[in-house]
Amino acid sequence: MIIAKTKSMEEIEDMLKDYSRIAVIGCGGCVSFYRVGSAKEVEEVSKNLEKIGKKVVYKGMIARQCYIGTEDELGSLSDEEILKKVSRAIGKAEYDFEAILSLACGVGVQNMSRFLSKPVLPAQNTFFMGIKNMDENKYNEFCIGCGNCILHLTAGICPLARCPKSLLNGSCGGIFKGKCEVDRERDCAWVLIYNRLKAMGKLDNIRRIFEPKDFSKASHTRRIDI
Numbered sequence: 001m002i003i004a005k006t007k008s009m010e011e012i013e014d015m016l017k018d019y020s021r022i023a024v025i026g027c028g029g030c031v032s033f034y035r036v037g038s039a040k041e042v043e044e045v046s047k048n049l050e051k052i053g054k055k056v057v058y059k060g061m062i063a064r065q066c067y068i069g070t071e072d073e074l075g076s077l078s079d080e081e082i083l084k085k086v087s088r089a090i091g092k093a094e095y096d097f098e099a100i101l102s103l104a105c106g107v108g109v110q111n112m113s114r115f116l117s118k119p120v121l122p123a124q125n126t127f128f129m130g131i132k133n134m135d136e137n138k139y140n141e142f143c144i145g146c147g148n149c150i151l152h153l154t155a156g157i158c159p160l161a162r163c164p165k166s167l168l169n170g171s172c173g174g175i176f177k178g179k180c181e182v183d184r185e186r187d188c189a190w191v192l193i194y195n196r197l198k199a200m201g202k203l204d205n206i207r208r209i210f211e212p213k214d215f216s217k218a219s220h221t222r223r224i225d226i
């Protein structure tokens, strides 16, 4: 999922300084799995906005702000018509807002901006693709979107995202008791890869030498034709 963290109220207040009637819209996609962007957060952020004197006229959820429809479906519609079509309003809904505060990731905000004429402002700081630790409130990056996945050779563990040096032919010499030299709380990605390959009976893979990565597939601005 995409990992994001809600901006401070000071930042949000500053973004909204020119607007007083606000629509707050959550996203039911990846970010909401860990509460950020969820209906609960829509309520919390709305309450905080009311406290600083903003009028939240519309609260709602969109299943995925990164996909709300096509140009053909939405291109000629007003903001009100679009929200009526794609958003589930939470409580009483009015549509005479001046700006939308989006609780989606940066992709969702940009997609909404393609179709809505009013400003769509980001309530989140978007970080990376990753997962939540099962037992604690920490999130780890698991994929940097390199464009040429090698997980089938590395026992399903990405050395690019999970080794701070992105070593393709690890490990480095800094391992200490299985932990990474850059961050002693983090397991060395290459120890994890070794152990899992061994458990799978695929240890031959550890001897494979990877060629330098072609990062042209990961350079901005990317576009793919699927």
Ligand code: SF4
Binding pocket: 142, 143, 144, 145, 146, 147, 148, 149, 150, 151, 158, 159, 160, 161
């Ligand atoms: S190898 Fe590339 S595509 Fe696969 S998980 Fe790692 S960064 Fe993502």
Ligand code: SF4
Binding pocket: 162, 163, 164, 165, 166, 167, 170, 171, 172, 173, 174, 175, 176, 179, 180, 181, 182, 187, 188, 189, 190, 191
């Ligand atoms: S200790 Fe392991 S995870 Fe850390 S930088 Fe070296 S190879 Fe990468």
